[in-house]
Amino acid sequence: MTSQPTTPTTTATDDVVRVEDLQVNFYTQLGVVRALNGVSFNIPRGKVLGIVGESGCGKSITGMSIMQLVASVGKTEGGKILFNESAGGNPINILDYERNSPEMRKIRGNNISMIFQEPMSSLNPCYTISDQIEEAIRLHQTEDKVESRKRAIEVLTKVGMPNPDRIADSFPHELSGGMRQRAMIAMALSCTPTLLIADEPTTALDVTTEANILDLMRELQSEIGTSIMFITHNMGVVAQMCDEVAVMYLGRVVERATVDDIFYEPRHPYTIALLQSIPRLGRTKGILASIEGSVPDPYSRVTGCPFHPRCPVAIKGVCDTILPEETIVDAAKGHTVRCHLYS
Amino acid sequence: MAVDATQLPHTTATHVEDVGQIPQWQLMVRRFRKSKLSVGGMYVLIVMYVIMLFSDFLAPYEHNRLDSNYAWGPPSQIAIVDGKLSTFALKQTLDTERLQWLYVVDTDRPLPIQFFVQGYEYRFLGIFPSKLHFYGVEEGYQVNLLGADKDGKDVLSRLLKGSQISLTLGFVGVVISVIIGSIVGTASGYFGGSIDNMIQRVIELLRSFPDIPLFLSLAAALPQNAPVEIRFFMITMIIAVIGWTGLAREVRGKVMSYRNADYTAASVAAGGSHWHIITRHLIPNSLSHIIVVGTLAIPAAIGSETALSFLGLGILPPAVSWGVMVRDAQTIEAITTYPWMLLPVLVLIITVLSFYLLGDGIRDAVDPYA
Amino acid sequence: MLNYIARRLINMIVLLVAISFIGFFIIQLPPGSFLDVELQRLRSLGGDVSRDQIKALELRYGINDPFLVKYWKWVERSSRGDFGTSYMTDQSVGERIWGRLSVSLGLSLFALLFTWLISIPIGVYSATHRYTIPDYVVTLIQFIGLAVPGFLLALILLIFATRYFNQQVGGINSSEFMDQPMSVAKFIDMVNHIWIAVVVLAFGATAGLTRVMRANLLDVLNMQYIQTARAKGLDEAVVIWKHAVRNAIHPLVMSLGTLLPALIVGETLVAQVLSLPTIGPMYLDALRAEDMYLAGTILVMLSGLLLIGNLLADLLLAWVDPRVRLE
Numbered sequence A: 001m002t003s004q005p006t007t008p009t010t011t012a013t014d015d016v017v018r019v020e021d022l023q024v025n026f027y028t029q030l031g032v033v034r035a036l037n038g039v040s041f042n043i044p045r046g047k048v049l050g051i052v053g054e055s056g057c058g059k060s061i062t063g064m065s066i067m068q069l070v071a072s073v074g075k076t077e078g079g080k081i082l083f084n085e086s087a088g089g090n091p092i093n094i095l096d097y098e099r100n101s102p103e104m105r106k107i108r109g110n111n112i113s114m115i116f117q118e119p120m121s122s123l124n125p126c127y128t129i130s131d132q133i134e135e136a137i138r139l140h141q142t143e144d145k146v147e148s149r150k151r152a153i154e155v156l157t158k159v160g161m162p163n164p165d166r167i168a169d170s171f172p173h174e175l176s177g178g179m180r181q182r183a184m185i186a187m188a189l190s191c192t193p194t195l196l197i198a199d200e201p202t203t204a205l206d207v208t209t210e211a212n213i214l215d216l217m218r219e220l221q222s223e224i225g226t227s228i229m230f231i232t233h234n235m236g237v238v239a240q241m242c243d244e245v246a247v248m249y250l251g252r253v254v255e256r257a258t259v260d261d262i263f264y265e266p267r268h269p270y271t272i273a274l275l276q277s278i279p280r281l282g283r284t285k286g287i288l289a290s291i292e293g294s295v296p297d298p299y300s301r302v303t304g305c306p307f308h309p310r311c312p313v314a315i316k317g318v319c320d321t322i323l324p325e326e327t328i329v330d331a332a333k334g335h336t337v338r339c340h341l342y343s
Numbered sequence B: 001m002a003v004d005a006t007q008l009p010h011t012t013a014t015h016v017e018d019v020g021q022i023p024q025w026q027l028m029v030r031r032f033r034k035s036k037l038s039v040g041g042m043y044v045l046i047v048m049y050v051i052m053l054f055s056d057f058l059a060p061y062e063h064n065r066l067d068s069n070y071a072w073g074p075p076s077q078i079a080i081v082d083g084k085l086s087t088f089a090l091k092q093t094l095d096t097e098r099l100q101w102l103y104v105v106d107t108d109r110p111l112p113i114q115f116f117v118q119g120y121e122y123r124f125l126g127i128f129p130s131k132l133h134f135y136g137v138e139e140g141y142q143v144n145l146l147g148a149d150k151d152g153k154d155v156l157s158r159l160l161k162g163s164q165i166s167l168t169l170g171f172v173g174v175v176i177s178v179i180i181g182s183i184v185g186t187a188s189g190y191f192g193g194s195i196d197n198m199i200q201r202v203i204e205l206l207r208s209f210p211d212i213p214l215f216l217s218l219a220a221a222l223p224q225n226a227p228v229e230i231r232f233f234m235i236t237m238i239i240a241v242i243g244w245t246g247l248a249r250e251v252r253g254k255v256m257s258y259r260n261a262d263y264t265a266a267s268v269a270a271g272g273s274h275w276h277i278i279t280r281h282l283i284p285n286s287l288s289h290i291i292v293v294g295t296l297a298i299p300a301a302i303g304s305e306t307a308l309s310f311l312g313l314g315i316l317p318p319a320v321s322w323g324v325m326v327r328d329a330q331t332i333e334a335i336t337t338y339p340w341m342l343l344p345v346l347v348l349i350i351t352v353l354s355f356y357l358l359g360d361g362i363r364d365a366v367d368p369y370a
Numbered sequence C: 001m002l003n004y005i006a007r008r009l010i011n012m013i014v015l016l017v018a019i020s021f022i023g024f025f026i027i028q029l030p031p032g033s034f035l036d037v038e039l040q041r042l043r044s045l046g047g048d049v050s051r052d053q054i055k056a057l058e059l060r061y062g063i064n065d066p067f068l069v070k071y072w073k074w075v076e077r078s079s080r081g082d083f084g085t086s087y088m089t090d091q092s093v094g095e096r097i098w099g100r101l102s103v104s105l106g107l108s109l110f111a112l113l114f115t116w117l118i119s120i121p122i123g124v125y126s127a128t129h130r131y132t133i134p135d136y137v138v139t140l141i142q143f144i145g146l147a148v149p150g151f152l153l154a155l156i157l158l159i160f161a162t163r164y165f166n167q168q169v170g171g172i173n174s175s176e177f178m179d180q181p182m183s184v185a186k187f188i189d190m191v192n193h194i195w196i197a198v199v200v201l202a203f204g205a206t207a208g209l210t211r212v213m214r215a216n217l218l219d220v221l222n223m224q225y226i227q228t229a230r231a232k233g234l235d236e237a238v239v240i241w242k243h244a245v246r247n248a249i250h251p252l253v254m255s256l257g258t259l260l261p262a263l264i265v266g267e268t269l270v271a272q273v274l275s276l277p278t279i280g281p282m283y284l285d286a287l288r289a290e291d292m293y294l295a296g297t298i299l300v301m302l303s304g305l306l307l308i309g310n311l312l313a314d315l316l317l318a319w320v321d322p323r324v325r326l327e
């Protein structure tokens, strides 16, 4: 486990993004899905924030909300996403912009970019790698064709692509999964964004490729200084990549702490269960299998603490009726938790 | 603070677990019900096929019964006279200027509609001889609820009789073609090698024929004076022979991918026979797809029968199908002066539309992501 | 590439030979011959034909030759560019077909163009505005287009055109232009005549393709690379037209191969209603009159068109989608 220097994160720190009480609902034929029920967290400048939680807890939706890329059936019905381009600058609320407005488009791909889970399908099969990278460069940086091509090759070299000149003119189907993910990272970094949102960028890759890509991201992060929001299932990856961690459960952040605190001083019963389900040896995938029960139906609403039906230490009469507020357990390190045990 | 993860109790949210336990087909039924239009299409078709079964009983006259007193006769007026549901006799006069029959309703001569009357003889469901008909009027007069054609043949009776051919011919043709297509496609995909190669050649050749001309020339080769049953059978076969190739290709593709799937490999390893593997694994996996393709092919086949009959190459008079009736409706005169001649077209459109809606709904239910 | 095309062309010739054999076989299947049909017609007109005359005619047309001999005669002459003489009119088959085929081709190309120009934008619109009222309207029209037979549409338009636009319809030219060389006036007259045919022909195909386009685009819009494109900051219109449509257009390109011959023959009923001098009704007449050289030649020509259309579609597809390999 790498130990990162832990900076205190209080409200006074310089954050790239502050998400406050974000609520997103999906209006589907079968009913309303409350995907995010008041998500709050911050990403300190130059740090890597890990977002972990079970499948369906709203990790991807949180990332997409920052990009304003949530499918149009999903409505943002409250909260703020404050984005601060440079230290000491004025934060802007991303949600003030229309999805397809010029302002929003200027932020996307330029100031904030995103990498997706599936490298196999993240690239358009009809265009070459360099076409797709240059598209972003020409949109945000330079209109010059020679220059954009040069930068595309540069960034491909930077992500460790072998033979970047030749790869640039290949089509996605001619590359392996790892190479495609490198190409995606190159595309995301091509305009040196302030924030990179990586949504499980390595889940679809084999273990060796995964390790390479993670190393690469860590390297580039310290080199460029980009802040990263790193979404994952995998606590092992969290330990390797992140400075800080937010644990999500059913559309809420239930615990937020530095990576050391999460591993050595976890507070929320859900975080504890998550950690205990990591096998000591061998496979690190499918770690959540041993938490009993499953996530409740997204269409229904659980009263009280959403985790109480599965919580071994739930307090009768409290946990099943009152929703716990966010409580600060260690102000200096910015450790907060949403659990009645600590309020 | 330590919590033993293994002691975490079960969730109370049973709803989610439910979904996992419902059999696949029940999920499909649920999804299908969601689509109102498709369900509507299904009900329309059920009604139509039930009516078809009772068509002889419901039809007041034999489909070829001529009556020059009712040539181009309009739909009968219905009223209640002396507490009885009645229609009226018609007075026929010739408009010598425009050479048209004119009809005047003779309100002094009401004809009470009689129910469960004796009429022409038929075989109910093709088996039981009967003379019973749902309604009729006094001998010597005619009630044409939907009007009459140029020879005074009752349009409703013809529509009912025509449904026996029109609703079955395309259907049977598609069923046969689906059977051929699935068998050949499965064989081709499962055995591969030279069998596959040969089958693919044959399919390629058949597909190189433009279907409509091939269809027309095959139909033109049918004997002209064969009885209607034989013609029916042969047209069915033509539809089947032309239609199976597309499905065979698709089934082949599916079977090839399933053949390489884990469970097939497992079955082979466990010593499963070809027959076992094909019937237990490959066919069930392609079945939903086959049903979808079949349902969507039926309206096209019904259209083919109509087109053939319209061109005089399909069902031939004196037999009647909707296509034969449509043939009588192809002039501007028929449409503008005797609009009831368009009823078979309307019925056809409704049938075809219902099949498309049904097929669409089944497709969405079976494969929500395609 | 050239290698591929050459191989396809050779394959095509082999197929055409097989088609001509099977096709000719089917076409000469009906008992009796052209002569019987003709004699029946003469007799019904009250004429009398003597035995000797019949013998002479039979000999002249090779009526009693065995199938293979007939087939061979036809193939051998066709390979010299002489497709035989139509029994019906004693005209050269090549000449008769050519006149009709050009009308059919022109009409179908117009219809094809019309189909594409309409179905792509409408399909895109209804996919990107799913569950809105215009989308429902488009869906409704699509189903109607699928279910309403072309000839009925033709009739309805015919009635409208004659009643409300006081227009002479049917055929492709008014009588006064019939035998004149092409001129601006004649062209306008022609457009006035054929618009109904083009609309009717295109309507069914447009309905089908719009559905396909909509369904495909919906699939493509769920793809991850569409999110990637949006995440770059591209305008939604660019995302749709550059990244999505190009991936959704495959089946449309593929349909190109089958659509053209289908349109050419599909107009048989429509042509009958509108009395258009196209290939469909001619084929039908040839079949009815058992004019087998004419019918056979048309069948083979249409198959050739289908095969060429398929080849073109495959080439176009390889150009649109780099994943498609020509092999």
Ligand SMILES: Nc1ncnc2c1ncn2[C@@H]1O[C@H](COP(=O)(O)OP(=O)(O)OP(=O)(O)O)[C@@H](O)[C@H]1O
Residues within 6 Å of the ligand: A026, A028, A033, A035, A053, A054, A055, A056, A057, A058, A059, A060, A061, A062, A071, A073, A074, A233, A298
């Ligand atoms: N398009 C949509 N329509 C309806 N509900 C949606 C849609 N997208 C997401 N959701 C719902 O939002 C919730 C959160 O989804 P999200 O994709 O953020 O999960 P996740 O935490 O990223 O899971 P995973 O680890 O599997 O990627 C889920 O319950 C899901 O059902």
Ligand SMILES: [Mg+2]
Residues within 6 Å of the ligand: A059, A060, A061, A199
């Ligand atoms: Mg996700």
